[in-house]
Amino acid sequence: MIGRLTARLAPRRVVHAHCDIPCGIYDPHEAQLAAQTVETMVTKIKALPDDDSEARRNSFVRMVTVKEEHAERVKHEIQVLWSDYFKPEHLEKFPELHDLVWKTLKAASATKQNVDAEKAAELRAKVDEVARLFWETKK
Amino acid sequence: MIGRLTARLAPRRVVHAHCDIPCGIYDPHEAQLAAQTVETMVTKIKALPDDDSEARRNSFVRMVTVKEEHAERVKHEIQVLWSDYFKPEHLEKFPELHDLVWKTLKAASATKQNVDAEKAAELRAKVDEVARLFWETKK
Amino acid sequence: MIGRLTARLAPRRVVHAHCDIPCGIYDPHEAQLAAQTVETMVTKIKALPDDDSEARRNSFVRMVTVKEEHAERVKHEIQVLWSDYFKPEHLEKFPELHDLVWKTLKAASATKQNVDAEKAAELRAKVDEVARLFWETKK
Amino acid sequence: MIGRLTARLAPRRVVHAHCDIPCGIYDPHEAQLAAQTVETMVTKIKALPDDDSEARRNSFVRMVTVKEEHAERVKHEIQVLWSDYFKPEHLEKFPELHDLVWKTLKAASATKQNVDAEKAAELRAKVDEVARLFWETKK
Amino acid sequence: MIGRLTARLAPRRVVHAHCDIPCGIYDPHEAQLAAQTVETMVTKIKALPDDDSEARRNSFVRMVTVKEEHAERVKHEIQVLWSDYFKPEHLEKFPELHDLVWKTLKAASATKQNVDAEKAAELRAKVDEVARLFWETKK
Amino acid sequence: MIGRLTARLAPRRVVHAHCDIPCGIYDPHEAQLAAQTVETMVTKIKALPDDDSEARRNSFVRMVTVKEEHAERVKHEIQVLWSDYFKPEHLEKFPELHDLVWKTLKAASATKQNVDAEKAAELRAKVDEVARLFWETKK
Numbered sequence: 001m002i003g004r005l006t007a008r009l010a011p012r013r014v015v016h017a018h019c020d021i022p023c024g025i026y027d028p029h030e031a032q033l034a035a036q037t038v039e040t041m042v043t044k045i046k047a048l049p050d051d052d053s054e055a056r057r058n059s060f061v062r063m064v065t066v067k068e069e070h071a072e073r074v075k076h077e078i079q080v081l082w083s084d085y086f087k088p089e090h091l092e093k094f095p096e097l098h099d100l101v102w103k104t105l106k107a108a109s110a111t112k113q114n115v116d117a118e119k120a121a122e123l124r125a126k127v128d129e130v131a132r133l134f135w136e137t138k139k
Numbered sequence: 140m141i142g143r144l145t146a147r148l149a150p151r152r153v154v155h156a157h158c159d160i161p162c163g164i165y166d167p168h169e170a171q172l173a174a175q176t177v178e179t180m181v182t183k184i185k186a187l188p189d190d191d192s193e194a195r196r197n198s199f200v201r202m203v204t205v206k207e208e209h210a211e212r213v214k215h216e217i218q219v220l221w222s223d224y225f226k227p228e229h230l231e232k233f234p235e236l237h238d239l240v241w242k243t244l245k246a247a248s249a250t251k252q253n254v255d256a257e258k259a260a261e262l263r264a265k266v267d268e269v270a271r272l273f274w275e276t277k278k
Numbered sequence: 279m280i281g282r283l284t285a286r287l288a289p290r291r292v293v294h295a296h297c298d299i300p301c302g303i304y305d306p307h308e309a310q311l312a313a314q315t316v317e318t319m320v321t322k323i324k325a326l327p328d329d330d331s332e333a334r335r336n337s338f339v340r341m342v343t344v345k346e347e348h349a350e351r352v353k354h355e356i357q358v359l360w361s362d363y364f365k366p367e368h369l370e371k372f373p374e375l376h377d378l379v380w381k382t383l384k385a386a387s388a389t390k391q392n393v394d395a396e397k398a399a400e401l402r403a404k405v406d407e408v409a410r411l412f413w414e415t416k417k
Numbered sequence: 418m419i420g421r422l423t424a425r426l427a428p429r430r431v432v433h434a435h436c437d438i439p440c441g442i443y444d445p446h447e448a449q450l451a452a453q454t455v456e457t458m459v460t461k462i463k464a465l466p467d468d469d470s471e472a473r474r475n476s477f478v479r480m481v482t483v484k485e486e487h488a489e490r491v492k493h494e495i496q497v498l499w500s501d502y503f504k505p506e507h508l509e510k511f512p513e514l515h516d517l518v519w520k521t522l523k524a525a526s527a528t529k530q531n532v533d534a535e536k537a538a539e540l541r542a543k544v545d546e547v548a549r550l551f552w553e554t555k556k
Numbered sequence: 557m558i559g560r561l562t563a564r565l566a567p568r569r570v571v572h573a574h575c576d577i578p579c580g581i582y583d584p585h586e587a588q589l590a591a592q593t594v595e596t597m598v599t600k601i602k603a604l605p606d607d608d609s610e611a612r613r614n615s616f617v618r619m620v621t622v623k624e625e626h627a628e629r630v631k632h633e634i635q636v637l638w639s640d641y642f643k644p645e646h647l648e649k650f651p652e653l654h655d656l657v658w659k660t661l662k663a664a665s666a667t668k669q670n671v672d673a674e675k676a677a678e679l680r681a682k683v684d685e686v687a688r689l690f691w692e693t694k695k
Numbered sequence: 696m697i698g699r700l701t702a703r704l705a706p707r708r709v710v711h712a713h714c715d716i717p718c719g720i721y722d723p724h725e726a727q728l729a730a731q732t733v734e735t736m737v738t739k740i741k742a743l744p745d746d747d748s749e750a751r752r753n754s755f756v757r758m759v760t761v762k763e764e765h766a767e768r769v770k771h772e773i774q775v776l777w778s779d780y781f782k783p784e785h786l787e788k789f790p791e792l793h794d795l796v797w798k799t800l801k802a803a804s805a806t807k808q809n810v811d812a813e814k815a816a817e818l819r820a821k822v823d824e825v826a827r828l829f830w831e832t833k834k
Contacts, residue, residue, distance in 0.1 A: 020248055020251060020252075021252075021736075021739065021754075021757060021758060021761055022248075022252075023732060023735050023736075023739070023761075025728070025731075025732070025735070027728075029724070030725070033720070033722075036720075037718060037720070040718050040720070041716075041718075044716065044718070045332060045336075046332070054601060054602070054670075054671040055670055055671065057616060057620075058601075058620050058669075058670060058671050059669075059716075060335060060339070061339055061616070061617055061620040061621070062620065062624065062668070062716060063716060064335075064336055064339045064340065065339070065343070065621070065624075066716055066718075068340065068343075075218065075222065076215075079214065079218045079244070082241065082244070083214065083241065083244030083245055083247075083248060084244075084245075084248055098237035098238065098241060099237065102221065102222065102237060105218070105221070105222030106222055106223075108222075109159055109161075109222060109223055112159060112340070113159075113160075113161075113336075113337075114332075114333055114336060115332040115333065115336050160319075160322065160337075160340060160341060160344055162315060162318050162319075162322070162344075164311070164314075164315070164318070166311075168307070169308070172303070172305075175303075176301060176303070179301050179303070180299075180301075183299065183301070184749060184753075185749070193462060193463070193531075193532040194531055194532065196477060196481075197462075197481055197530075197531060197532050198299075198530075199752060199756070200477070200478055200481045200482070200756055201299060201481065201485065201529070202299060203752075203753050203756045203757065204482070204485075204756070204760070205299055205301075207757065207760075251757070252753075252754075253750055253753060254749040254750065254753050298526055298529060298530075299530075300526075300530075323610060323614075324610070338613060338617070339617050342613075342614055342617040342618065343617070343621070346618065346621075353496065353500065354493075357492065357496045357522070360519065360522070361492065361519065361522030361523055361525075361526060362522075362523075362526055376515035376516065376519060377515065380499065380500065380515060383496070383499070383500030383501075384500055384501075386500075387437055387439075387500060387501055390437060390618070391437075391438075391439075391614075391615075392610075392611055392614060393610040393611065393614050438597075438600065438615075438618060438619060438622055440593060440596050440597075440600070440622075442589070442592075442593070442596070444589075446585070447586070450581070450583075453581075454579060454581070457579050457581070458577075458579075461577065461579070471740060471741070471809075471810040472809055472810065474755060474759075475740075475759055475808075475809060475810050476577075476808075478755070478756055478759045478760070479577060479759065479763065479807070480577060482760070482763075483577055483579075576804055576807060576808075577808075578804075578808075631774065631778065632771075635770065635774045635800065638797065638800070639770065639797065639800030639801055639803075639804060640800075640801075640804055654793035654794065654797060655793065658777065658778065658793060661774070661777070661778030661779075662778055662779075664778075665715055665717075665778060665779055668715060669715075669716075669717075
């Protein structure tokens with residue numbers, strides 16, 4: 001999975017959205033990795049041994065918490081890109097931007113409420129699409 | 140200022156957006172108060188005595204920090220309402236919602252970068268407009 | 279439940295305790311909503327389906343965490359009102375204030391340690407009583 | 418200053434208030450050190466060179482922030498001891514406890530609002546008094 | 557357990573690492589208590605009643621979370637001591653310092669991944685050894 | 696500056712250190728960007744207009760805070776890589792690892808205490824060297 005993500009990122013400028021001074025450094029990278037982590041957590045939760053051991057329950061609590069935190073991180077990072085990086089001229093070029101962002105945030109909330117591989121994949125696809133639009137504006 | 144805000148809120152259901160279980164409790168109240176706090180901080184910074192005393196500089200650092208935190212809180216609260224509360228049927232009724240939210244978030248970031256009464260007032264007006272749409276959906 | 283809360287709040291000034299510049303804006307609203315959320319979480323946990331599915335366990339972890347966070351929020355908000363808003367003249371008028379606050383904080387800690395509807399109701403009643411005293415001082 | 422604090426702590430059980438499982442581990446140590454840090458920050462701010470260099474202003478911002486955070490930490494730690502450790506039987510023995518805690522929290526808020534050595538010393542004295550009562554209950 | 561810890565600390569200077577102004581106040585105390593809390597949580601989790609009640613599951617989630625947070629706190633506190641307090645001359649005297657710190661951090665991460673009394677004891681022993689070196693430098 | 700960073704990262708696997716389940720995803724990317732942000736903040740602070748306007752002082756407070764947070768983030772990210780990713784076999788191959796990490800953390804703390812371009816550059820160079828060792832282990 002990492003390989004595929006890397007492949008997509010490789011030829012692009014790797015910059016990062018992390019402060020609002022603004023310092024002019026924006027990057028969909030962290031949002032993508034957070035979405036991927038949500039997906040990994042779903043996979044790992046489903047792969048837990050089918051017993052009632054403390055070890056399994058300890059892992060379950062930790063994985064649900066990590067899933068929750070990274071779904072929240074997706075929401076935060078996408079919101080920062082949308083509100084601080086994307087400008088009116090980008091919106092003109094990509095009139096679907098607002099709706100895409102809205103549905104990406106909703107997809108992130110959905111992954112919190114279940115342990116659902118399909119919803120996690122949908123989140124990742126949407127975040128990747130936001131990233132694609134981002135890199136289009138850099139061309 | 141509080142008086143006016145209260146007047147606007149009085150006849151409405153006072154509920155609150157604070158978790159994404161979801162618990163079904165949403166409220167633009169905190170976003171409005173955060174926007175109002177940003178405005179109050181701008182007023183208070185501008186009213187600081189014109190000297191170089193430690194007391195003044197201590198207050199300046201604290202007020203800029205509070206302004207920053209509440210502008211960030213506006214962004215977070217508005218994002219939660221938009222992504223978790225507003226549904227497709229609301230969007231149909233208020234097609235301007237996406238753009239209003241986008242500009243509200245941008246207005247919040249703008250208040251961080253300066254000590255500007257006009258920008259703070261603009262933020263408050265936009266947050267109030269999101270709140271108005273919210274309460275319209277409750278009618 | 280929201281309806282009842284709103285009814286109680288409606289004719290009052292809706293202001294908010296959120297910074298200690300001080301900006302003079304205090305409000306028991308957030309404490310009340312946090313107490314109500316604790317109560318809602320207890321209800322929701324008890325209403326979870328009686329199976330061992332991932333979905334149920336995912337919800338259980340999330341709801342316990344939300345319960346924990348909102349019980350903690352009650353404690354913080356009540357402490358802020360007590361230490362920053364209430365003045366010696368209020369204490370003279372309400373000599374029971376200190377003990378009420380103490381027991382409210384203890385009630386909040388108690389809701390963390392169990393999933394107990396009675397304890398959650400007790401917390402809400404105590405927070406409402408602090409709010410009542412607060413609004414009395416505004417008359 | 419550290420020496421004096423250590424002297425006071427030396428013969429006592431050094432335990433710590435840090436979770437509310439409850440794990441039964443409470444300690445006024447962190448509150449005392451936080452109060453002492455507030456005092457140290459006031460001293461350090463007052464000792465800054467009297468110029469307008471970036472270095473001085475960089476230190477000023479950092480020291481005000483550390484003062485703020487540790488005054489807040491005092492409030493949190495004292496609230497935890499008061500609400501989670503002290504029991505009705507302690508209150509009977511120390512009927513002044515409620516009022517002492519209240520004034521300690523107010524003293525902490527006061528140190529935020531200025532750069533005032535006297536107020537910082539007052540905070541430390543009050544926190545030490547809470548600590549003294551705490552250790553009295555351990556005898 | 558507290559008794560033993562206290563015994564070790566009693567004759568030492570009790571100072572504390574909490575800010576990086578720097579204020580010159582460092583102390584391995586918090587790291588030791590955090591390691592001890594991890595150990596206490598493991599003991600408490602293993603002592604939970606063997607049923608599937610909400611009360612037990614509520615406690616389990618809370619204890620795993622506290623274990624996680626305190627293992628993380630150990631890592632943070634030990635890193636602060638190592639990077640901010642220990643100087644080249646200390647390293648010369650204790651050439652094993654780097655490796656000890658590295659293994660202490662790894663031991664902390666290990667306690668998160670299981671509910672394992674042996675690993676918790678190993679963490680505590682390593683943290684105590686860092687504390688011993690710290691106090692050696694104070695002689 | 697971004698360009699140079701990107702050039703260095705381009706042919707490498709872009710993965711990320713963000714949780715300790717462990718999920719096996721580690722990446723020095725965030726540490727590098729945080730170090731770069733520290734450097735950017737130093738440059739921006741030095742480029743502030745030489746006046747005493749509110750706008751300048753507002754920016755100064757914000758930039759010092761961002762510098763502080765990103766220096767802290769460098770410390771956290773480097774600590775995670777060192778303690779969770781690097782294994783004994785890596786240490787055998789790079790016996791300088793411990794000392795490099797130690798000095799990198801010390802360099803991060805140093806950038807907090809001043810507004811010093813040289814110290815910021817030194818931090819970036821050290822973080823890049825940790826990243827280089829990381830990628831060497833991936834070959």
